Amino acid sequence: MLRTKVLSLVARSGPSRLMSTATKLTTVEVNDKTGIATLTMCRAPVNGLNLELLKDLKTSIDEIESNKSRGLILTSSNATIFSAGLDIMEMYNPEKERIRAFWTQLQEVWLSLYGSSVPTAAAINGHSPAGGCLLATSCEYRVMLPKFTIGLNETQLGIVAPKWFMSSFLSVLPQRQAERALNQGRMFSTEEALQIGLIDETATSKEEAVEKCAAFLGTFARVNPLARALTKQQFRAADLQQLENERKDDLEKFLFFINQPAVQKGLGIYLEGLKKKAKK
Numbered sequence: 001m002l003r004t005k006v007l008s009l010v011a012r013s014g015p016s017r018l019m020s021t022a023t024k025l026t027t028v029e030v031n032d033k034t035g036i037a038t039l040t041m042c043r044a045p046v047n048g049l050n051l052e053l054l055k056d057l058k059t060s061i062d063e064i065e066s067n068k069s070r071g072l073i074l075t076s077s078n079a080t081i082f083s084a085g086l087d088i089m090e091m092y093n094p095e096k097e098r099i100r101a102f103w104t105q106l107q108e109v110w111l112s113l114y115g116s117s118v119p120t121a122a123a124i125n126g127h128s129p130a131g132g133c134l135l136a137t138s139c140e141y142r143v144m145l146p147k148f149t150i151g152l153n154e155t156q157l158g159i160v161a162p163k164w165f166m167s168s169f170l171s172v173l174p175q176r177q178a179e180r181a182l183n184q185g186r187m188f189s190t191e192e193a194l195q196i197g198l199i200d201e202t203a204t205s206k207e208e209a210v211e212k213c214a215a216f217l218g219t220f221a222r223v224n225p226l227a228r229a230l231t232k233q234q235f236r237a238a239d240l241q242q243l244e245n246e247r248k249d250d251l252e253k254f255l256f257f258i259n260q261p262a263v264q265k266g267l268g269i270y271l272e273g274l275k276k277k278a279k280k
């Protein structure tokens with residue numbers, strides 16, 4: 001595969017450079033003026049996080065990290081969906097080796113995004129359930145468009161959000177609200193998310209959301225980058241270390257849980273419901 005960690009310039013548009021590692025499911029565009037990188041997920045139809053999208057996300061985050069960008073804005077090329085979360089097809093009747101690689105890659109993405117030394121923000125331009133919410137809450141700031149939903153709905157699917165999903169959620173919401181929302185598998189509307197503090201701002205268009213994210217990232221312009229990065233790291237170190245220490249255990253727990261006949265049955269029913277709804 002033509003994937004290289006070296007930054008390559010493949011196109012120019014206005015003051016931005018599109019940088020790419022020949023990945024297909026993400027693009028990274030760096031604004032020459034601000035030094036802020038916009039990382040866009042573009043896996044049709046719903047930015048379902050499958051193994052390939054996760055690999056591309058990891059490559060792009062690493063690229064932005066090593067390129068010393070001033071900030072990272074995560075968004076989607078889909079007009080109504082930020083990310084539908086984990087691709088359920090990866091977990092339904094899974095193939096043995098692939099599902100191991102899939103979960104390991106998800107861990108990698110979370111460790112690099114939540115632990116990024118670069119300041120991060122999410123321009124949530126569409127629905128953001130489960131894994132989509134994990135990505136958004138791993139960032140330091142969230143701007144969301146109206147009339148969409150966000151939340152960790154795992155219990156609605158008969159599955160359990162692992163500890164590190166909770167860590168990201170808890171870095172944004174107080175424990176009492178986080179616990180209740182997770183137990184209920186609650187999806188919040190944009191307005192509810194703003195009220196509870198799950199998002200920081202709303203915007204009326206993707207462009208405005210990206211601008212507001214850039215304005216947030218700009219607040220660090222006069223802060224010493226090393227001091228800022230080390231401060232962020234200290235806030236997040238315990239969560240990151242916990243997963244680092246328990247990675248193998250976490251993978252085995254996931255495999256055990258997902259392979260339970262009752263869980264497989266539940267996922268099958270949920271998928272069927274999604275497909276029926278899509279056909280209507």
Ligand SMILES: CCCCCCCC/C=C\C/C=C/C(=O)SCCNC(=O)CCNC(=O)[C@H](O)C(C)(C)COP(=O)(O)OP(=O)(O)OC[C@H]1O[C@@H](n2cnc3c(N)ncnc32)[C@H](O)[C@@H]1OP(=O)(O)O
Nearest residue numbers: 048084085086087088127129130131160254257274275278
């Ligand atoms: C004790 C400790 C144990 C630890 C164990 C750990 C286990 C934890 C395991 C996993 C954690 C899981 C995290 C997740 O992220 S699960 C995924 C959750 N996501 C969802 O529930 C979202 C489902 N999708 C939707 O709600 C909607 O699709 C939408 C709001 C995102 C978009 O709606 P709309 O625009 O109307 O699109 P459609 O619904 O018509 O969908 C189009 C198309 O896409 C398919 N699809 C949608 N979402 C997914 C998905 N997440 N995975 C796979 N496929 C998806 C949908 O079925 C349609 O397909 P088509 O009929 O073939 O066109």
